[in-house]
Amino acid sequence: MTKRLQVLFDDDELAEIQRLARRQRKTTAEWVRDALRAARTRETYPDAEPKLRAVREALSYAYPAGDIEDLLGDIEHGYAGRPDGE
Numbered sequence: 001m002t003k004r005l006q007v008l009f010d011d012d013e014l015a016e017i018q019r020l021a022r023r024q025r026k027t028t029a030e031w032v033r034d035a036l037r038a039a040r041t042r043e044t045y046p047d048a049e050p051k052l053r054a055v056r057e058a059l060s061y062a063y064p065a066g067d068i069e070d071l072l073g074d075i076e077h078g079y080a081g082r083p084d085g086e
Helices: 011-023 028-042 049-059 068-080
Strands: none
16 A cells, blocks of 8 residues: 655756656656655664663573562562652
């Protein structure tokens, strides 16, 4: 399924885009689609590996953990002692 996207350009910018499209023997729409695809491809995403490595390392240790009911009680006690009364 295709969807229509409307993008507004000022006259000078549109003329430049049309000139570039003609130079590549493409329609303006085809040139814009190709430019957007190229921009998406260049988009970089943060590397997850450092975070995963830190999590794996943390999981290798035997951290002490209290009883879940005690921990939940401590959390509730902390909420009850907040100055805003919540």
